[in-house]
Amino acid sequence: MSHAVLHVTGARPNFPKAAPVVAALRARQVEQVLVHTGQHYDDKMSEVFFRDLRLPRPDINLGVGSGTQAGQTAAIMTALETVFLERRPAMVVVYGDVNSTVAAALVAAKLQIPIAHVEAGLRSFDWTMPEEVNRVVTDRLSDVVLATSPDAIAHLAHEGVPAERIHLVGNPMIDTLLAARDRFTPDVVAALGLPDEPYAVATLHRPGNVDDPADVAALVAAVHAVADQVRVVLPLHPRGRGRLEDAGLLDHAGVSVTDPLGYLDFMGLVDGAQLVVTDSGGVQEETTVLGVPCLTLRPNTERPVTITHGTNRLVTREALPQAVADALAAGRPAAWPVPPLWDGHAGERIADVLVAELRARG
Structure with missing residues (x-):
C-alpha cells in the first residue's frame, strides 16, 4: 500500500x-x-x-x-x-x-x-x-x-x-469562495449583453422541478412571474434545458438564458444579484456567506443552517412571486449571521x- x-x-x-x-x-x-x-x-x-x-x-x-x-x-x-x-x-x-x-x-x-x-x-x-x-x-x-x-x-x-x-x-466550499472573491468577474452581466439594471439569478435542475411536464410548466410560469418584477438570468444546466425551453421559458423578454458558467463568472454573477432562486445545495451556502437573499425551490433542504444562520428560505413555486417581491422590497441585508467555522x-x-x-x- x-x-x-x-x-x-x-x-x-x-x-x-x-x-x-x-x-x-x-x-x-x-x-x-x-x-x-x-x-x-x-x-x-x-x-x-x-x-x-x-x-x-x-x-x-x-x-x-x-x-x-x-x-x-x-x-x-x-x-x-x-x-x-x-x-x-x-x-x-x-x-x-x-x-x-x-x-x-x-x-x-x-x-x-x-x-x-x-x-x-x-x-x-x-x-x-x-x-x-x-x-x-x-x-x-x-x-x-x-x-x-x-x-x-x-x-x-x-x-x-x-x-x-x-x-x-x-x-471548504467557503474557503474557495473567500479565497477567490477578489477574482470574481464583475462585468459578467455586461459580457452577457444584459441591460444595466437589477437582476435575479436562477439555477434550476432538480428532478422535482424539471422532469415531469406538469412541474416544468408550473416552474416556467413561476419564472415568468418573477421576470415580471426583475430580470432573471439563468445559467442553464444541461439537465432539463430542453424541457424548459420547450415549455416556453424563453418566451418572456425578461428571461436571459446562458450556458453554464465557470466558477469565477458564476460567482461574480451571484455576488451582484438582488436575489437568487435555486434548487441547488451549494448555492444556498454561497449566498449565505455573500449576503444574497436566496429562495430555494424545494420542499426541504439538507442545509438548514443556511436558513437559521444565513439568507436562505424555502419556497414553493406558487409562493415564489410574492417571495421575490418581498425580497426586492427588503433589499440585500446589511448584516447577517454566518455559520460557525x-x-x-x-x-x-x-x-x-x-x-x-x-x-x-x-
Whole structure:
C-alpha cells in the first residue's frame, strides 16, 4: 500500500470542496493522487473549474460521461476498482453527494481502504432525492466523517456513527469562495449583453422541478412571474434545458438564458444579484456567506443552517412571486449571521484530521 491520499472528484459541486483540501495537504507535503471520474465531462461543467480554482490537473481522468443513476455509478465503480488496485492508496477522500462519491466509497470499502467523507452528515430526509441515498450510504461506509455544521454532527450521532470518527471542520466550499472573491468577474452581466439594471439569478435542475411536464410548466410560469418584477438570468444546466425551453421559458423578454458558467463568472454573477432562486445545495451556502437573499425551490433542504444562520428560505413555486417581491422590497441585508467555522480555514482543519488519521494508522 502506498502513502498517498487519493481524492475522487467527478462533478461540478466537488471541485470547490476539494481545492482547499488538496492545497492544505500539499502544504503538509502529503503525497496525493487526484482522480476525475468525468461524471461532468464538458468544459463548462468541469474543466473550467480546474482553471478557475487553480486545482492541479487530474492525475487520472476516467471519462465515464453521463448515464442513468445505475449505469453511471456502475461505470465509475468498475473504473475506480482498477485505479484503487493499482495505486493502493492509504486513504480515499470523497466529496459531497454525487454518484462519484458513493461509487468511490463502495469500492474503497470492499477493498478495505480507509475512506474520508468531506461534507458528511447533511440530511434532507427526502428519499426521493438520489443525493440523499448517496449521502447516507457514504457516511455509513466512511472511517472519517468531516462535517460542515453542528446539525450534521447531530445526524451522524443519531445514526450511530462513533464519536471518534466525527469531526466538525467547517465548509471548504467557503474557503474557495473567500479565497477567490477578489477574482470574481464583475462585468459578467455586461459580457452577457444584459441591460444595466437589477437582476435575479436562477439555477434550476432538480428532478422535482424539471422532469415531469406538469412541474416544468408550473416552474416556467413561476419564472415568468418573477421576470415580471426583475430580470432573471439563468445559467442553464444541461439537465432539463430542453424541457424548459420547450415549455416556453424563453418566451418572456425578461428571461436571459446562458450556458453554464465557470466558477469565477458564476460567482461574480451571484455576488451582484438582488436575489437568487435555486434548487441547488451549494448555492444556498454561497449566498449565505455573500449576503444574497436566496429562495430555494424545494420542499426541504439538507442545509438548514443556511436558513437559521444565513439568507436562505424555502419556497414553493406558487409562493415564489410574492417571495421575490418581498425580497426586492427588503433589499440585500446589511448584516447577517454566518455559520460557525465558515471562515476560510476548513481545508486546513480537514488536512490536520487526515494527517493525524494517517499517522495513527501507521
